[in-house]
Amino acid sequence: KKAAFMKAYEQLDREIRNVFTVLTGGEAWLELESPDDPFSGGIFLMAKFPKGAPRESSSLSGGEKAIVAVSFLLAFQTIYPSGFYLLDEVDAALDPMYAQGLGKMLSDWSSRAQIIVISLKESVVSKSPNVLGVYMTAGSSNVIRLKKEVQVDVRTQQS
Amino acid sequence: KKAAFMKAYEQLDREIRNVFTVLTGGEAWLELESPDDPFSGGIFLMAKFPKGAPRESSSLSGGEKAIVAVSFLLAFQTIYPSGFYLLDEVDAALDPMYAQGLGKMLSDWSSRAQIIVISLKESVVSKSPNVLGVYMTAGSSNVIRLKKEVQVDVRTQQS
Amino acid sequence: VYITKLTLKGFKSFPQHPVSVPFEPTINVITGPNGSGKSNIMDALRFVLGENSPKALRHNKMSDLVHDQSADENSFARVSATLDNTDRGIPVDEDRILITRELKRNGDSQYFMNSRRLSRNQYLEILSAAHISYDGLNIIAQGTIQRLAELTPDEKRGAVEQYL
Amino acid sequence: VYITKLTLKGFKSFPQHPVSVPFEPTINVITGPNGSGKSNIMDALRFVLGENSPKALRHNKMSDLVHDQSADENSFARVSATLDNTDRGIPVDEDRILITRELKRNGDSQYFMNSRRLSRNQYLEILSAAHISYDGLNIIAQGTIQRLAELTPDEKRGAVEQYL
Numbered sequence: 094k095k096a097a098f099m100k101a102y103e104q105l106d107r108e109i110r111n112v113f114t115v116l117t118g119g120e121a122w123l124e125l126e127s128p129d130d131p132f133s134g135g136i137f138l139m140a141k142f143p144k145g146a147p148r149e150s151s152s153l154s155g156g157e158k159a160i161v162a163v164s165f166l167l168a169f170q171t172i173y174p175s176g177f178y179l180l181d182e183v184d185a186a187l188d189p190m191y192a193q194g195l196g197k198m199l200s201d202w203s204s205r206a207q208i209i210v211i212s213l214k215e216s217v218v219s220k221s222p223n224v225l226g227v228y229m230t231a232g233s234s235n236v237i238r239l240k241k242e243v244q245v246d247v248r249t250q251q252s
Numbered sequence: 253k254k255a256a257f258m259k260a261y262e263q264l265d266r267e268i269r270n271v272f273t274v275l276t277g278g279e280a281w282l283e284l285e286s287p288d289d290p291f292s293g294g295i296f297l298m299a300k301f302p303k304g305a306p307r308e309s310s311s312l313s314g315g316e317k318a319i320v321a322v323s324f325l326l327a328f329q330t331i332y333p334s335g336f337y338l339l340d341e342v343d344a345a346l347d348p349m350y351a352q353g354l355g356k357m358l359s360d361w362s363s364r365a366q367i368i369v370i371s372l373k374e375s376v377v378s379k380s381p382n383v384l385g386v387y388m389t390a391g392s393s394n395v396i397r398l399k400k401e402v403q404v405d406v407r408t409q410q411s
Numbered sequence: 412v413y414i415t416k417l418t419l420k421g422f423k424s425f426p427q428h429p430v431s432v433p434f435e436p437t438i439n440v441i442t443g444p445n446g447s448g449k450s451n452i453m454d455a456l457r458f459v460l461g462e463n464s465p466k467a468l469r470h471n472k473m474s475d476l477v478h479d480q481s482a483d484e485n486s487f488a489r490v491s492a493t494l495d496n497t498d499r500g501i502p503v504d505e506d507r508i509l510i511t512r513e514l515k516r517n518g519d520s521q522y523f524m525n526s527r528r529l530s531r532n533q534y535l536e537i538l539s540a541a542h543i544s545y546d547g548l549n550i551i552a553q554g555t556i557q558r559l560a561e562l563t564p565d566e567k568r569g570a571v572e573q574y575l
Numbered sequence: 576v577y578i579t580k581l582t583l584k585g586f587k588s589f590p591q592h593p594v595s596v597p598f599e600p601t602i603n604v605i606t607g608p609n610g611s612g613k614s615n616i617m618d619a620l621r622f623v624l625g626e627n628s629p630k631a632l633r634h635n636k637m638s639d640l641v642h643d644q645s646a647d648e649n650s651f652a653r654v655s656a657t658l659d660n661t662d663r664g665i666p667v668d669e670d671r672i673l674i675t676r677e678l679k680r681n682g683d684s685q686y687f688m689n690s691r692r693l694s695r696n697q698y699l700e701i702l703s704a705a706h707i708s709y710d711g712l713n714i715i716a717q718g719t720i721q722r723l724a725e726l727t728p729d730e731k732r733g734a735v736e737q738y739l
């Protein structure tokens with residue numbers, strides 16, 4: 094049991110380092126509260142953003158938490174693979190640079206697993222080869238498929 | 253006590269109707285659970301967005317809730333005036349059209365009370381005559397004052 | 412296993428005539444104005460995967476999930492998802508698997524896999540073989556992404572242990 | 576009454592040398608990259624208005640609010656706000672009122688108004704005359720705006736009653 098846990102832990106740690114560095118240029122890693130007996134302590138998720146000091150994930154800013162959480166989520170794929178990811182506006186708190194970085198990361202990741210992401214951000218929407226537009230008419234929802242080369246305006250779909 | 257409550261209730265209802273209609277083109281209003289004895293029931297905050305059906309505020313979508321909540325908040329000014337408002341990314345869930353509408357509403361409102369709003373949205377930032385840029389260097393925060401005509405890029409302040 | 416199509420009929424803001432949503436195996440971005448029905452699509456996916464808590468689908472009771480503009484008593488909500496099973500993640504020897512959940516006005520649900528009716532437990536058990544569950548880490552509802560970073564160290568360890 | 580200036584020294588991500596933030600009487604937009612310190616400015620405003628719950632300022636204990644890069648034991652956090660009082664909302668016969676709160680490493684706070692030391696209760700009482708309180712409806716923390724719309728009908732009535 095401990096061997097299986099440590100193997101998963103190390104894989105997760107390695108993958109989080111990769112994903113986070115690509116997304117931010119900073120560093121993230123895991124630390125065990127009690128390395129000798131991992132089950133008697135917790136796991137710290139540490140992150141050091143560019144220009145900042147290393148911190149545990151729970152004391153970061155709103156946008157920083159979203160970035161670290163997505164890194165953790167995607168890294169989890171290596172220890173417990175899912176066929177698809179459903180993400181509802183995970184980019185809402187991100188500034189333009191990190192939103193763009195996330196859009197690119199999700200595109201790259203989509204060769205490993207299917208990604209279905211809801212976004213209102215131009216930089217994420219315009220990067221995707223497949224865009225679905227949802228709109229409301231007379232109290233009911235409809236969906237249209239928007240081609241990639243269409244300049245997507247989140248609002249025009251009401252037409 | 254009932255008379256004072258009803259007076260405040262009616263003022264709040266009138267103001268919510270105004271603010272919400274300006275923001276969305278739809279309608280919002282208050283309803284009393286027990287009109288004969290208001291203290292024995294609650295207050296329903298109802299909203300009808302363009303193209304949708306009338307609903308109570310708690311069953312709206314994420315962005316719709318944010319719009320209704322800001323309308324409620326500003327309308328409160330008529331029954332309990334504050335000298336200033338501090339709003340931290342209240343526009344995060346809004347689509348581009350509602351974000352722009354909110355930016356304009358807050359500008360208009362700023363003749364009644366001081367507004368201090370944190371935003372990452374270009375449409376809100378570029379509308380304001382006063383923009384403060386916050387940036388981090390060597391683990392510490394700094395603030396610079398950006399003039400109105402500066403084309404604000406949320407990211408460039410790191411320079 | 413991935414999702415190739417989702418069909419909604421009478422589920423939340425979706426009307427009684429079926430609306431189909433096609434998905435690519437790579438990345439799919441869903442966008443649209445506030446209140447248009449984007450998160451309801453996500454709720455429909457969780458519903459068809461077995462989510463049974465009305466609160467998690469943002470309503471007080473399951474029967475509220477039926478489109479409220481369909482006045483007639485017999486109206487119901489139905490969501491189907493077509494899954495690509497060429498990797499045989501789901502232990503059924505078919506390339507495509509159609510999963511369907513129907514909800515009557517009285518709150519009762521029926522579950523189908525390739526048009527065969529199954530009990531809820533059989534349905535969930537078959538899906539779990541492919542690591543598919545309605546409350547998996549791979550499904551993030553609106554406004555909740557920060558929570559993963561706010562887990563306590565013990566909860567983080569628990570998340571890793573749970574999946575071993 | 577409105578805020579004309581805020582000065583932060585050693586508070587959260589703000590360094591030991593004082594940083595001043597000028598505010599206009601109309602609209603002020605604060606922007607900047609993720610993690611730059613925007614919400615910490617909001618926390619500083621709540622802190623100087625008397626917020627005493629570390630959790631509401633996103634830390635476990637008050638002493639964690641002191642800038643953690645200032646290693647020396649005697650370092651402290653100080654936030655001052657200059658308020659325009661030409662409308663005499665605050666019952667003090669001055670056009671400008673400087674409110675200051677200092678927090679020592681041991682978690683103790685001292686409150687000052689126009690350089691005169693006051694007890695916490697005197698300080699809060701004078702501010703409340705102008706409808707100023709650290710947990711008023713006019714202060715919305717990051718990620719919480721939807722909560723106003725999610726109040727139950729009874730809570731909405733309570734909000735109106737509370738301010739009568």
Ligand SMILES: Nc1ncnc2c1ncn2[C@@H]1O[C@H](COP(=O)(O)OP(=O)(O)OP(=O)(O)O)[C@@H](O)[C@H]1O
Pocket residue numbers: 227304307311312313314315316345422423424425443444445446447448449450451452475476477478479480553
């Ligand atoms: N049973 C129902 N019948 C009809 N409409 C419903 C039902 N349940 C919810 N709705 C409506 O569906 C609408 C869309 O909700 P949804 O949360 O999917 O929007 P969204 O596109 O995610 O918006 P946002 O960008 O603001 O998050 C809401 O206005 C809600 O009131």
Ligand SMILES: Nc1ncnc2c1ncn2[C@@H]1O[C@H](COP(=O)(O)OP(=O)(O)OP(=O)(O)O)[C@@H](O)[C@H]1O
Pocket residue numbers: 145148152153154155156157186386586587588589607608609610611612613614615616639640641642643644717
């Ligand atoms: N006591 C402290 N000493 C030093 N830094 C701190 C302290 N407390 C918090 N911080 C740091 O301050 C940084 C900025 O936080 P803040 O929440 O203000 O960012 P923000 O600009 O609002 O970002 P976002 O756009 O993501 O919401 C965080 O990285 C956090 O770790």
Ligand SMILES: [Mg+2]
Pocket residue numbers: 313314315449450451553
């Ligand atoms: Mg939504």
Ligand SMILES: [Mg+2]
Pocket residue numbers: 154155156613614615717
């Ligand atoms: Mg913030």
